[in-house]
Amino acid sequence: MQPIEHILNHADELTAIRRDIHAHPEIGFQETRTAALVADCLRRWGVDRVETGIGRTGVVGVIEGRGDGPAIGLRADMDALPMQEETGLAYSSVNPGVFHGCGHDGHTAMLLGAAQYLAATRDFNGRVHVIFQPAEEGLGGAPAMMADGLFERFPCQEIYGIHNWPNARTGWIGTTPGVAMAASSSFDVTITGRGAHGAMPQQAIDPVMVAVTLAQAFQTIVSRNVGPQQTAILSITELHAGSAYNVIPDGAVLRGTIRTFDPAVDALITRRMQEIAEGVAAAFGATATVATNPGYPTLINSADHVAAACRVAAEIVGPQNVDAAIAPLTGSEDFAFMLARVPGAYLMVGQTGGGNLHNPGYRFDDSIIPIGASLLARIAEARLSNR
Secondary structure (H helix, E strand, O other): OOOOHHHHHOHHHHHHHHHHHHHOOOOOOOOHHHHHHHHHHHHHOOOOEEEEEEOOOEEEEEEEOOEEEEEEEEEEEOOOEOOOOOOOOOOOOOOOOOEOOOOHHHHHHHHHHHHHHHHHHOOOEEEEEEEEEOOOOOOOHHHHHHHOOHHHHOOOOEEEEEEEEOEOOOOOEEOOOEEEEOEEEEEEEEEEOEOEEOOOHHHOEOHHHHHHHHHHHOHHHHHHOOOOOOOEEEEEEEEEEOOOOOEEOOEEEEEEEEEEOOHHHHHHHHHHHHHHHHHHHHHHOOEEEEEEEEOOOOEEEOHHHHHHHHHHHHHHHOHHHEEOOOOOEOOOOOHHHHHHHOOEEEEEEEOEOOOOOOOOOOOOOHHHHHHHHHHHHHHHHHHOOOO
16 A cells, blocks of 8 residues: 555656756746657657647647557646746746646646556557646636647546645545536626716716625625525625725726636626626716626546446555545646547646645645556556556
C-alpha cells in the first residue's frame, strides 16, 4: 500500500521538473515553454507518439500496451494564474504577475510521472493517451482541444483526471459519483446614470448608489428565491465606478460569478438578476443591463468509474484514506467538458498545508507527486488489464 517504486525512484527528477515549470509559469493558451518541456520529456522517455499544438498549446502522448485493447485517457492541466506570487520560494515565478497558484505544475508533473512509468513497463493491453491540457483557468482549454479533434484523433473509452486538495491531509484521496463540481458562469451588470459634481448630488442620477443597492439586493436571490435544499452561490467580485473624489460618475459596473449544480437554478438566478437590476435602476431613474457569460458545465463523475478508481486508490494509500462520497464542490473545472463526452472520474489528492488554492501564498507539496502519478498509472493498468 504505497506509491509505485519506479515512480518513487524518479521523484527527485519529477520534483525538479515541477519546480522548473513553477518558476516559468504561463497563462492559458500561452503555455509554449511548458508544452515544449512536456513533449521533450515524453519523447525522451519513449512515448510512442507525441502530438503538440492541440487546442493551440495542448500536448497528447500515446503509449501502446503489450496487446490489443481499448484506450484510456489521463489528463492534466498546464496553465498558471494571472496573479503575483508571494511565497518567497527559491524557485518562485520569474514572470511578474503569473503564478502557479492552483498547482497545475504539480498535476503536470504527476501525469509526466505516470507516462514515464507506463512507457517503461507497458504492463497493460490497449493504449493510454496522456493529455496535457492548456487554459483550464476560465479560458476553456478542454473544449478547445475537443474542437481540434481530441477524441476523434485519440479515442478514449474512459478518462481520468486529478487535482491537489490543500484542505485535506497528505495521502487522502477523495471523489464522488454523479455531480461532483459546480457549473459556473460570470456576469456583468452595466449601470447608466447621470454624472454631476460631488457637491451637487441632486443634479445626478448616482450609479454608485444603484450599484451598492444591487450588490445587496442580489444576495436575496439565493436566500429568498432558491430552495433551501438546493445549492447556489452568487458572488460579486468587482465594482468599478468613478475616477475622482469630487465627481459622481455617469456609470458603474458590477461583475461576479454564479455557481450552481442545477441548470434550472442557474436560469432562475439569471432571470431574477435581470428583474432586480431593471427594477432597482428604474427606482433611481437609471438603467441597468445584465449580461451573463456561460462558463463550465457541472462536472459529473460516472459511478462505475469512481468505484474503479477508488479501488485503485485504496491499494496505494490504504482504504482508510479513500473517501468515495465527498460532498460536491462549488468550484468549477473544465474537465467537465471532457466527462460530458467520455465517461470517467475526477479525483482530489490531499496535501497538508500549503494555503488555499488561488492564494498568492499557496504552495504545492512535492511529496504528493508520487501519489498522484501512481494513482493515474495504476488506474490505467487496472482498467486495461485483460478485461
